[in-house]
Amino acid sequence: MSYRVLARAYRSNTFDEVVGQEAIATTLKNAISGDRVHHGYLFTGTRGVGKTSMARILAKALNCLSADEATTAPCLTCDSCRAVAVGEDIDVVEIDAASNTGVDNIRELRSNATLRPARSRYKVYIIDEVHMLSSGAFNALLKTLEEPPPHVKFILATTESQKVPATVQSRCQRFDFHAISTDDIAGHLDAILKMEGVKAEQAVVRRIARLGNGSMRDALSLLDKVLSYDPDHVTTEVVDELIPPAHDALAGALMTCVAEQDAAGSLAALDAALQSGRTVERFCEHLIEHVRTLMLMKVCGQDTELVDVAKSMRSDLGATAEQFDAPTYVYMVTLLEELKRNVKFSGAARSLADAAVVRLSMSRQFTDIDRILERLDEEVAPAGSAPSTGGAKKKLTPTHAAR
Ligand SMILES: [Zn+2]
Numbered sequence: 001m002s003y004r005v006l007a008r009a010y011r012s013n014t015f016d017e018v019v020g021q022e023a024i025a026t027t028l029k030n031a032i033s034g035d036r037v038h039h040g041y042l043f044t045g046t047r048g049v050g051k052t053s054m055a056r057i058l059a060k061a062l063n064c065l066s067a068d069e070a071t072t073a074p075c076l077t078c079d080s081c082r083a084v085a086v087g088e089d090i091d092v093v094e095i096d097a098a099s100n101t102g103v104d105n106i107r108e109l110r111s112n113a114t115l116r117p118a119r120s121r122y123k124v125y126i127i128d129e130v131h132m133l134s135s136g137a138f139n140a141l142l143k144t145l146e147e148p149p150p151h152v153k154f155i156l157a158t159t160e161s162q163k164v165p166a167t168v169q170s171r172c173q174r175f176d177f178h179a180i181s182t183d184d185i186a187g188h189l190d191a192i193l194k195m196e197g198v199k200a201e202q203a204v205v206r207r208i209a210r211l212g213n214g215s216m217r218d219a220l221s222l223l224d225k226v227l228s229y230d231p232d233h234v235t236t237e238v239v240d241e242l243i244p245p246a247h248d249a250l251a252g253a254l255m256t257c258v259a260e261q262d263a264a265g266s267l268a269a270l271d272a273a274l275q276s277g278r279t280v281e282r283f284c285e286h287l288i289e290h291v292r293t294l295m296l297m298k299v300c301g302q303d304t305e306l307v308d309v310a311k312s313m314r315s316d317l318g319a320t321a322e323q324f325d326a327p328t329y330v331y332m333v334t335l336l337e338e339l340k341r342n343v344k345f346s347g348a349a350r351s352l353a354d355a356a357v358v359r360l361s362m363s364r365q366f367t368d369i370d371r372i373l374e375r376l377d378e379e380v381a382p383a384g385s386a387p388s389t390g391g392a393k394k395k396l397t398p399t400h401a402a403r
Pocket residue numbers: 063064065066074075076077078079080081082
């Protein structure tokens with residue numbers, strides 16, 4: 001199969017295909033069928049949530065040549081629909097404000113806007129990242145927004161609405177695009193994989209969806225990466241190669257030894273992990289993810305949605321999670337993160353890792369020492385002062401808690 005970038009190949013083409021922004025799609029459809037299409041729209045929301053797709057769908061709906069007027073169901077096959085879909089229509093002008101910040105670009109837009117559209121009903125200007133425009137450009141744009149020719153529509157898109165002047169915002173109808181839910185992203189990925197004829201493990205698809213963090217585009221580019229490894233199968237192994245897994249057998253073995261305060265066993269587990277071909281840095285990442293999983297299960301309960309763990313694994317991991325308290329997990333994550341940073345720049349990565357693992361195995365003692373010190377703090381008067389004659393009990397040092 002000749003490879004296409006998924007986010008582009010599977011961009012939604014109609015209001016009904018839009019994923020995760022159904023309310024906005026419905027409102028726009030109602031505006032079209034009620035002949036109440038505003039002359040200016042402001043689409044806000046983080047990257048990859050469908051702003052540009054929605055802008056192009058609206059442009060197609062306004063200009064589809066197969067209909068006599070704006071339609072909620074553009075045909076997708078006429079010259080206009082096809083040109084808009086790839087961002088190359090003469091009447092639907094896409095401007096990336098990030099690279100056209102100047103007032104001249106908007107002046108040019110203004111003088112063009114007075115001309116009638118070449119073949120369609122409307123001239124539609126889609127200005128992406130509109131917050132990047134200079135203040136001069138915004139002023140020029142405002143003039144057109146205040147008295148737009150009847151054949152002109154503006155669709156402004158931004159990831160940072162707070163940087164768009166209030167004067168511009170007040171001339172537009174604003175739509176806030178929300179982050180897309182993991183369920184919606186997973187459903188879309190599933191559908192795409194089916195169409196591509198790719199076999200995929202359900203848990204892995206969900207994991208990719210979750211890693212998209214509400215952005216369909218990020219999830220799709222992750223899926224692109226996975227498929228470039230193996231175009232026919234989406235498997236745990238491939239995803240583990242690219243992203244640290246939520247839990248990992250070798251990291252699990254090490255943590256079992258850590259729980260038993262068995263430093264020798266922990267060192268052997270580390271050795272086994274590195275023998276399997278992972279670098280110290282890589283194994284560190286896996287270990288951090290594993291400890292994070294245990295921490296969240298400890299704090300939020302073993303059924304928490306915040307970690308991506310198969311049902312069958314949950315009771316075992318949940319039991320392991322109980323072996324440490326939350327402060328110990330925080331200490332471990334900090335320790336491992338520091339290790340990960342240090343091994344990057346050190347010629348003695350292995351020694352640092354060995355030392356960190358021994359320290360992990362003793363973490364119970366370290367965190368207990370903190371508690372012992374705290375108790376001591378309450379009992380002992382400050383160094384150098386005369387023995388307390390009762391009354392004020394002061395802290396020895398204020399720093400222990402920060403460790
Ligand atoms: Zn059409």
